[in-house]
Amino acid sequence: MSDILEVRDLTKTFRLSAKQQKLERTKQKLRVAVNGLSFTAREGEIFGLLGPNGAGKTTTLRMLATLIRPDSGDTFVDGKSIVREPDQVRRRIGFLTSELKLEDCFTPNYLYDFFSELHQVDRAVRIARKEDIFTRFGIDRFAEVKVADLSTGMKQKVSLAVSLVHDPEIIIFDEPTNGLDVLTARVVTDFLEELRDRGRTVIVSTHIFSLVEKLCDRVGILIDGRMVQCDTLANITRGESLEDRFFAIYKETAGEME
Amino acid sequence: MRSSVFTIMKKELARFFGDRRLMVSILMPGILIYVVYTFMGSAMGDLFSVDEDYVPTIQAAALPDSIAALTQAAGLPTEPCQDIQAAKEEVTAQELDLLLVFSEEFDREVAAYEAGSGQAAPNVEVYYNSASAASQTAYMTVTSLLDAYESGLANKFDVNAGVDCDLATEEDTAGSIFAMLLPMLLMTFLYSGCSSVAPESIAGEKERGTIATMLITPIRRGDIAVGKILALAIVALLSGASSALGTILALPRLMGGAMEGISTNIYSMRDYLLLAVVILSTVLVLVTVISILSAFAKTVKEAQSYATPLMVLVMLLGVSGMFGGGASRNLAVYCIPLYNSVQCMSGVFSFTVMPAAVAVTAGVNGAFTLLGVFVLAKMFNSEKIIFSR
Ligand SMILES: Nc1ncnc2c1ncn2[C@@H]1O[C@H](COP(=O)(O)OP(=O)(O)OP(=O)(O)O)[C@@H](O)[C@H]1O
Ligand SMILES: [Mg+2]
Numbered sequence: 069m070s071d072i073l074e075v076r077d078l079t080k081t082f083r084l085s086a087k088q089q090k091l092e093r094t095k096q097k098l099r100v101a102v103n104g105l106s107f108t109a110r111e112g113e114i115f116g117l118l119g120p121n122g123a124g125k126t127t128t129l130r131m132l133a134t135l136i137r138p139d140s141g142d143t144f145v146d147g148k149s150i151v152r153e154p155d156q157v158r159r160r161i162g163f164l165t166s167e168l169k170l171e172d173c174f175t176p177n178y179l180y181d182f183f184s185e186l187h188q189v190d191r192a193v194r195i196a197r198k199e200d201i202f203t204r205f206g207i208d209r210f211a212e213v214k215v216a217d218l219s220t221g222m223k224q225k226v227s228l229a230v231s232l233v234h235d236p237e238i239i240i241f242d243e244p245t246n247g248l249d250v251l252t253a254r255v256v257t258d259f260l261e262e263l264r265d266r267g268r269t270v271i272v273s274t275h276i277f278s279l280v281e282k283l284c285d286r287v288g289i290l291i292d293g294r295m296v297q298c299d300t301l302a303n304i305t306r307g308e309s310l311e312d313r314f315f316a317i318y319k320e321t322a323g324e325m326e
Numbered sequence: 327m328r329s330s331v332f333t334i335m336k337k338e339l340a341r342f343f344g345d346r347r348l349m350v351s352i353l354m355p356g357i358l359i360y361v362v363y364t365f366m367g368s369a370m371g372d373l374f375s376v377d378e379d380y381v382p383t384i385q386a387a388a389l390p391d392s393i394a395a396l397t398q399a400a401g402l403p404t405e406p407c408q409d410i411q412a413a414k415e416e417v418t419a420q421e422l423d424l425l426l427v428f429s430e431e432f433d434r435e436v437a438a439y440e441a442g443s444g445q446a447a448p449n450v451e452v453y454y455n456s457a458s459a460a461s462q463t464a465y466m467t468v469t470s471l472l473d474a475y476e477s478g479l480a481n482k483f484d485v486n487a488g489v490d491c492d493l494a495t496e497e498d499t500a501g502s503i504f505a506m507l508l509p510m511l512l513m514t515f516l517y518s519g520c521s522s523v524a525p526e527s528i529a530g531e532k533e534r535g536t537i538a539t540m541l542i543t544p545i546r547r548g549d550i551a552v553g554k555i556l557a558l559a560i561v562a563l564l565s566g567a568s569s570a571l572g573t574i575l576a577l578p579r580l581m582g583g584a585m586e587g588i589s590t591n592i593y594s595m596r597d598y599l600l601l602a603v604v605i606l607s608t609v610l611v612l613v614t615v616i617s618i619l620s621a622f623a624k625t626v627k628e629a630q631s632y633a634t635p636l637m638v639l640v641m642l643l644g645v646s647g648m649f650g651g652g653a654s655r656n657l658a659v660y661c662i663p664l665y666n667s668v669q670c671m672s673g674v675f676s677f678t679v680m681p682a683a684v685a686v687t688a689g690v691n692g693a694f695t696l697l698g699v700f701v702l703a704k705m706f707n708s709e710k711i712i713f714s715r
Contacts, residue, residue: 088715133542136709158544168542169535173345174337185333186543230539 072269073109073132073238077141078102080127101127103293104141109238109271109286114264116280117273118314119290125273126165128290129242132271133163145238159187162231165242166224172216176207176226179215180233187234194233201229205255221252228256239263241272245279257283277310289317296321330545334553338527342561348526352561355518356568363576382423382464385413390432393450396471402464417453423461424468425453436479501592505676509668510644511573512566516605517640519565520612523558525629528620538712551617551702555695558613559606566609593674600684601674607691608667612640614698621705624714640664647672653679660686663694 080102089095102124109115117125130136132143134154142149148156170179180202184194202208205225210218215226224247232239244260245253260270260283274280280287281301287310288298297304297317305313342348384397385407397404407413407425416422428450429435435448450472454465531537540550593601616633623629643664653673657680660666666687673679705711 085715130713135538135541136713155544158542161542163542167535168539170539171341171531171534171536173341178340182333182337183539183543186330186540186545188330188544 070111071108072111072146073115073271074144075105075107075128075132075141076143078105078128078131078138078143079140080124080131080136080138082127100293102131102138105290105293105295106141107288107295107298109269111237111269112264112267113285114260114270114272114283116284116287117271117290118275118277118280118287118310119273120275123290124293125275125290126167126242127293129163129165129240129271129273132240133161134158135163159234160236161238161240162234162236163240163242164227164231164244166246167242168227168231170215170223170227170230173214175212175214176202176218176229177211179226179230183230184233189234197233197235198229201232204259205229221248224248224252224256228259236268238269238271241270243274244272245274245276277314281305281310289314291318291321294321328549330549331553331556334545334550335557338554338557339560341527342523342557348523351522352519352565353568355515355522355565356570356572359569359572360576363573380460382460382467383421384424384426384464384468385422386426386428387413388428388430388432389426390428392433392436393426393428393472393475396475397468400467400471402468402471414453417455417461420455420458420461423454423458423464426468427451427453501676505672506648508675509647509671510641512570512605512671513608513640513644513647513664513668515569515573516562516566516609517612517637518569519562520558520609520616521630521633521637522565523561524613524616525620525623525626525633527554527558528617529623529629530626532621532623532712533625537706541706541712546703547706548699548703550706551699555610555613555617555699555702558617559609562609562613563606566605597674597677597679600679600681601671603684603688604667604670604674607688607695608664610695611663611667611691611698612636614695614702618698618702618705621702621711643668653683655680657683657686661690663691666690 079100082099082101084092084094084097084099089097105124105128107115117128119125127136131138132145132150134150134157137151142151144150145157145160148160150157174182177198180198181194184198189197199208202211205228207222207226207229210222210226215223218226239260241260244256248256257279260272264270264285272279272283284301286298286300287304289296289304301310304310342352382402384402384404386393386397386404387407387410389404389406394404404426407427410425410427413422413425417425429448432448432450439445439447452465452469452472455461531540541547615636616629619632619636620626620629623632646665647668653669653676654660659669660683666683670679670684670687673683
């Protein structure tokens, strides 16, 4: 299996606003959110970025999705640089986070068509794909209901459908089950596995151990913007629970940092 | 046009026309203006006009026969006044409309008086109350009667007796009134149209987190900017049109009698065409500027407050058109966006517009809009703008 995603030495520093400094009770002006991060993901696997709050997961994924630019380092998606060829990268990835919202006043049907047009998907292809995914997620019954009137779970399913209009090779998903009930969460994780089985690459970020254990083939543990371990799930857990291993690793790195 | 520009435009328009609340906020100014102006017009009408059949109450002290004959003929019955002081108080209390006080032997003094003789001229005092419309009207009638009588006595020559000597055409009168008022009103309406839609579409999308969803697609940032600005211009024009319609319908009611005899049908097709070009290019400039200001804001509210200085500027420019004394003939003036709009509008309404000036205005505003689109596209590409915390 070949590496379809190659993250090389990504670094991102934010300048904290005065408001943010006050909020977080810190005098630091700069915050290194991601610090020299490297990893690779292979075709047809689910890769998990595991880390506590503020570890830099969202920042990393935003850089991969070309929403923000790294200060240094680069990433290649199917050989295309996120820095130099962001357009090419955007064609190859689907990005989904709970911060990316759909406009309330539109229907799932309208939004699916709208994003298909932005991705320049052929009409015939679009119709077939829409039919397929709308029935798969049970969106068809709500196709003409405004997003504002949908349940949280249904909204998430619509977001997922919309982010995949162009059938991307890489699906990047920030906190895929955040805020979802068990039923919807199950539908989503089942779908991610199905995508993998169709040869797609899935990158998820989460702080939920059980999700990683259930879903991921390989895991990167992210603490304070650094990748402290990156390996197959089995090599990381070594027979223990992921939670125990994570805390052991966390203590080691905390010790190193002092 | 690029298809993605069209896609964005379509979506923006669908959003505005699909949302009843937004539609109301767009069309509301026009309805409000109509209601408020009509109400103000009828209230002011009541305040200033006096019933035509009303007969003023007039008292006169030592009324000479000559004047008595005059007032009688004019249908202004007068009563003799016994107590001048009491009558004055009645005028103050608005119980009496007018008090005339003649010197004793007024007629004899007038006959004996020779201008240039150094003697004091015989005098008549006319007391009235300016707070009362009836008193004011009676005052005007009586003083003009007296004036007429006085000049009749001297009878050296008459001025404008019985001829209408105002040589201004009806067109000019209407034109100068419109050139005073309309640029200011139009600019304000266009601004309010633009400011009711642009913050919603730019800062609103940031606030709701929907713009990033669009930014992860391969669509060019420039296409988003162009699509949005075109759609916003269309909606802003509609909103501006609603305000303008409200004004046009309400203006005659507001002006009441002042508008009588003034025809609004004095402009040619060419004037309207030039005006349309000016309005269109003005809306593009306004929408672009407000969009850029909105892109800096995190919320719609913040965007609206950022746009306030622009509102003040637009109003001031509108007012400047009132005193400019017609449109400038210096083409360089038309290179200043927004100021050029006011100048062109004054020009159109006062029949002094130069087509070249409108062309310069359209060109300058077009270039300004393009530059703005470029800036906006850069801003959409900037994570500091889109993901500011
Ligand atoms: N736009 C920004 N401006 C300033 N600081 C930022 C910005 N985005 C993120 N940060 C900071 O960078 C650090 C990493 O944030 P990030 O959102 O990537 O963490 P995360 O791992 O996704 O955490 P969470 O589990 O809370 O989502 C945090 O300390 C955060 O406050
Ligand atoms: Mg996060």
